[in-house]
Amino acid sequence: MPLQHKTLGFVGIGLMGKPMTLRLLAAGFKVNVWNRSPDKLVAVEQAGAKICLSLAELVTNSEVILLCLADTAVVETIVNQQVLPHGSPGKLVIDLSSIHPENSKQLAASLKQQCDMRWVDAPVSGGTAGAELGTLAIMAGGDAEDIAIAREVLRPLYSRLTHMGPVGSGQTTKICNQMIVSCNVLVIAEMMALAQQAGVESAKIPEALAGGFADSKPLQIVGPEMAAAQFEPVKWRVKTLLKDLNMAVDLAVEQGSAIPMSGLAAQLMQLHGSQGFLEQDPSTLIKLYRQA
Secondary structure: OOHHHOEEEEEOOOOOHHHHHHHHHHOOOEEEEEOOOHHHHHHHHHOOOEEOOOHHHHHHOOOEEEEOOOOHHHHHHHHHHHHHHHOOOOOEEEEOOOOOHHHHHHHHHHHHHHHOOEEEEOOEEOHHHHHHHOOEEEEEEOOHHHHHHHHHHOHHHEEEEEEEEOOOHHHHHHHHHHHHHHHHHHHHHHHHHHHHHOOOOHHHHHHHHOOOOOOOHHHHHHHHHHHHOOOOOOOOOHHHHHHHHHHHHHHHHHHOOOOHHHHHHHHHHHHHHHHHHOOOOHHHHHHHHHHO
16 A cells, blocks of 8 residues: 555644644645644644544544654653554554653553554654755664655655664664754854854854854854844744753763763753743853853
8 A cells, every 4th residue: 555545643733743744744645633732733724634633533543643742751641541542453653752762662662562553763853944844854763664664654754764773763863963953052152142242243153154164054043043133933942952951861871971061051951941941942042141
């Protein structure tokens, strides 16, 4: 059966879930959707998605279930309370959320043992722009045959999908990704604040550094926003980076590995979040250094 004939179930129509669902619909997939806040379903319903009144309905009527949720606790709740009781053999869960690798392994094992369902952890990188354009980088963990299905189902969403190893490997790779991104954004904020205080026209810095060793996608995205103090619309959130940095610290403790840079980044992100910025865009991090 062509994969476009499979019915997908998408749980979590938020900043990332909405554009991903719209791209899957545009590619010809039938998509059932459920979201905790029904008001966020208007755009995907208008594009052809079928709204499910309950998670049980979505799980029962979907062959591949896609999760795009806030954190480990939410994914565990959804899987344990809704997917496990209503799942059936042969179905596949693709978790696009960023959660702890060990919890991903445990959830996959529970699904396999209790209802013979399969699991791929497939966290993404590229932000809302990548989701809208279908240029996400996806790092996936799971069995080869399940990765092959995920590769085809998710094709409208990515420019690169890399099979990193068994279940949990995708989540570990995403943590590594977020260590780099978070430290990068923090040093960009530190640098932009310093440049402004020293009298440099900071708006020119991203252009001046473009193509050099200091260039990066975060610099080209948040640099102009920091220079202009333009912090809306929110494209990603401080709390997301903080969650992933905390997972990096947990993973480092488990592995007996030192991560001093990311550990400091977690503390700085926590400080910024505690000042009322958890729901704000990381471009607001420049305020942390201006205050200092």
